[in-house]
Amino acid sequence: MRYINHEEVAVRTKKRLTKNTLLKGVFAAATAFGLIVLAILLYRIITQGSGYLSLDFFTSFASRIPEDSGIRAAIAGSIYLMLVVAPVSMFLGVGTAIYLEEYATKNKFNDLIKVNISNLAGVPSVVFGLLGLTIFVRFFDLGISILAAGLTMSLLILPIIIVASQEAIRAVPNELREASFAMGATKWQTILRVVLPASIPGILTGSILALSRAIGETAPLVVIGIPTILFFMPEGIMSTFTALPMQIFDWTKRPQVEFHDVAAAGIIVLMALLIIMNSIAVFIRNKYQKRY
Amino acid sequence: MAMNEPKQISVQELIAQKSNRGLLAFTEKLIPKLLLAIAVVSVLTTIGIVFTLIFETITFFTQVNIFDFLTGTEWYPFANSTPTYGILPLIVGTLKITIIATLVAGPIGIATAIYLSEYASDRVRRIVKPVLEVLAGVPTIVYGFFALTFVTPILRSVFPEIAIFNAVSPGIVVGIMIIPMIASLSEDAMSSVPNAMRDGAYALGATKLEVALKIVLPAALSGIVASTVLAISRAIGETMIVAVAAGSTPGFNWDVTGSIQTMTAYIVQVTTGDAGYGTTIYYSIYAVGFTLFIFTLLMNMLAQFISKRFREEY
Numbered sequence: 014m015r016y017i018n019h020e021e022v023a024v025r026t027k028k029r030l031t032k033n034t035l036l037k038g039v040f041a042a043a044t045a046f047g048l049i050v051l052a053i054l055l056y057r058i059i060t061q062g063s064g065y066l067s068l069d070f071f072t073s074f075a076s077r078i079p080e081d082s083g084i085r086a087a088i089a090g091s092i093y094l095m096l097v098v099a100p101v102s103m104f105l106g107v108g109t110a111i112y113l114e115e116y117a118t119k120n121k122f123n124d125l126i127k128v129n130i131s132n133l134a135g136v137p138s139v140v141f142g143l144l145g146l147t148i149f150v151r152f153f154d155l156g157i158s159i160l161a162a163g164l165t166m167s168l169l170i171l172p173i174i175i176v177a178s179q180e181a182i183r184a185v186p187n188e189l190r191e192a193s194f195a196m197g198a199t200k201w202q203t204i205l206r207v208v209l210p211a212s213i214p215g216i217l218t219g220s221i222l223a224l225s226r227a228i229g230e231t232a233p234l235v236v237i238g239i240p241t242i243l244f245f246m247p248e249g250i251m252s253t254f255t256a257l258p259m260q261i262f263d264w265t266k267r268p269q270v271e272f273h274d275v276a277a278a279g280i281i282v283l284m285a286l287l288i289i290m291n292s293i294a295v296f297i298r299n300k301y302q303k304r305y
Numbered sequence: 306m307a308m309n310e311p312k313q314i315s316v317q318e319l320i321a322q323k324s325n326r327g328l329l330a331f332t333e334k335l336i337p338k339l340l341l342a343i344a345v346v347s348v349l350t351t352i353g354i355v356f357t358l359i360f361e362t363i364t365f366f367t368q369v370n371i372f373d374f375l376t377g378t379e380w381y382p383f384a385n386s387t388p389t390y391g392i393l394p395l396i397v398g399t400l401k402i403t404i405i406a407t408l409v410a411g412p413i414g415i416a417t418a419i420y421l422s423e424y425a426s427d428r429v430r431r432i433v434k435p436v437l438e439v440l441a442g443v444p445t446i447v448y449g450f451f452a453l454t455f456v457t458p459i460l461r462s463v464f465p466e467i468a469i470f471n472a473v474s475p476g477i478v479v480g481i482m483i484i485p486m487i488a489s490l491s492e493d494a495m496s497s498v499p500n501a502m503r504d505g506a507y508a509l510g511a512t513k514l515e516v517a518l519k520i521v522l523p524a525a526l527s528g529i530v531a532s533t534v535l536a537i538s539r540a541i542g543e544t545m546i547v548a549v550a551a552g553s554t555p556g557f558n559w560d561v562t563g564s565i566q567t568m569t570a571y572i573v574q575v576t577t578g579d580a581g582y583g584t585t586i587y588y589s590i591y592a593v594g595f596t597l598f599i600f601t602l603l604m605n606m607l608a609q610f611i612s613k614r615f616r617e618e619y
Contacts, residue, residue, distance in 0.1 A: 033514040043416030047484050108343030116337045129348050135605035137542025139569045143594045147357040168350045201336045229444025232544035236576045258446045265450045
């Protein structure tokens with residue numbers, strides 16, 4: 014005697030199994046969609062821009078003629094910008110993270126700081142531009158300078174660095190701290206010599222990712238009023254400058270189609286920079302991240 | 306014995322004596338205060354944002370009636386004779402982009418999350434997830450360029466009535482930008498649904514699809530909704546894609562084939578042009594920025610509320 018009627022079961026489950034297979038395909042297609050778009054985006058930009066990518070492109074300034082246009086001022090401006098953003102945002106971000114993870118007791122004010130950081134992360138970048146324009150450019154009278162733009166960008170990426178550093182510091186096991194205390198070290202000595210060295214890979218990884226975000230950001234620079242066409246190199250942090258995304262924005266807006274190809278060439282450089290920075294971040298994470 | 310007693314000091318007291326002296330003790334007291342001051346910078350930033358927006362917006366409302374601003378359906382700040390400042394067209398423009406983006410990213414993002422969490426093997430997930438996240442890291446100006454030079458021409462070859470600057474193309478591209486946000490956060494929410502619940506359903510003879518749709522999806526719903534709300538907030542605040550590809554014609558209608566303007570694109574238009582400092586147009590960007598800020602703040606708070614209030618703990 015058979016307890017299970019296999020034919021009957023097969024008939025009944027067939028529909029449900031077909032539906033399962035069908036929708037699995039749909040879900041897989043949705044996943045593939047994102048990947049395909051990314052591939053098309055990269056392919057388009059490389060084929061469109063590679064023709065303009067030459068040594069001259071890096072060494073010449075912007076021009077009215079597409080063939081003569083280059084990103085010399087923009088590249089220099091972006092690098093100068095990072096020279097301000099990296100130390101300022103990391104100092105503020107890591108400092109805040111140490112305070113929140115090592116010193117902050119649970120009270121209303123510290124809760125406020127935490128809630129505030131997560132809300133700050135959701136503020137659109139264009140609003141940060143308005144902040145920079147009002148406070149740094151006008152109120153502190155820094156002008157449309159590398160310093161004003163750098164401070165604005167630093168505040169923009171601050172939440173990312175804080176959260177990444179917090180996670181890195183939290184991942185340091187308490188045994189390490191206790192061992193340090195047991196040797197007679199003070200709290201700050203423990204943080205400086207035990208906790209920070211152990212969490213540096215995580216902090217660096219998060220900071221590099223945040224900086225790569227800052228390199229690509231355009232909206233705050235536009236709102237501050239950074240010019241797009243400059244024929245000189247920045248001289249110091251109070252100097253006016255232009256940045257890579259601003260230059261790309263300018264070329265994209267132009268009606269002549271040739272400038273779109275120049276924009277694509279600029280995008281190749283920008284994306285290459287981002288990929289290099291991301292690879293460094295991944296490398297640091299894989300090489301130095303210890304598991305306790 | 307009695308002679309020695311006054312000199313006897315416990316080790317703890319010795320340590321306390323030593324550590325209360327000199328530079329070391331001073332640093333120990335100073336550092337927390339210094340770090341607190343650094344932490345306060347982020348609070349000051351928020352205060353700075355709110356105050357600049359409020360102050361300049363108030364100045365704007367001394368020149369433009371607040372009621373006209375909130376209910377006006379015409380936004381022509383650059384008109385020579387009688388400029389009008391009714392924000393509704395900008396809000397409608399922003400909503401068009403946001404709705405299109407959500408229609409693209411919602412289904413695709415959640416379907417991606419279901420695939421990665423329920424169907425994909427560990428290896429596929431480990432490769433696909435970070436690659437997808439590259440999409441979120443692409444600078445928005447690059448997306449703007451992509452929308453204008455790739456998506457719009459394709460759309461126009463299929464639907465010739467679409468204008469060069471329109472709402473559909475940037476809407477789709479904003480959607481593509483926020484797919485990884487929805488997919489990644491939803492996948493996290495689905496992965497945290499315990500396997501025991503899946504096994505229970507399998508034991509009853511459920512297929513993978515039934516487990517995904519009837520067990521995992523409802524259990525992870527709060528996380529999925531929160532991630533979607535967060536992504537919508539990002540779409541509302543997105544600037545460069547719309548500034549490049551959506552045009553600059555604010556209109557109070559639901560047509561998506563023609564040129565539109567969003568709140569963010571208006572701010573970009575004014576700041577790249579030459580509206581002088583102190584003019585009504587200059588102050589109008591703060592009123593628009595304030596409106597935008599309130600929209601995104603409400604969405605972010607909603608997302609936080611949903612993920613806290615409705616989170617299921619297993």
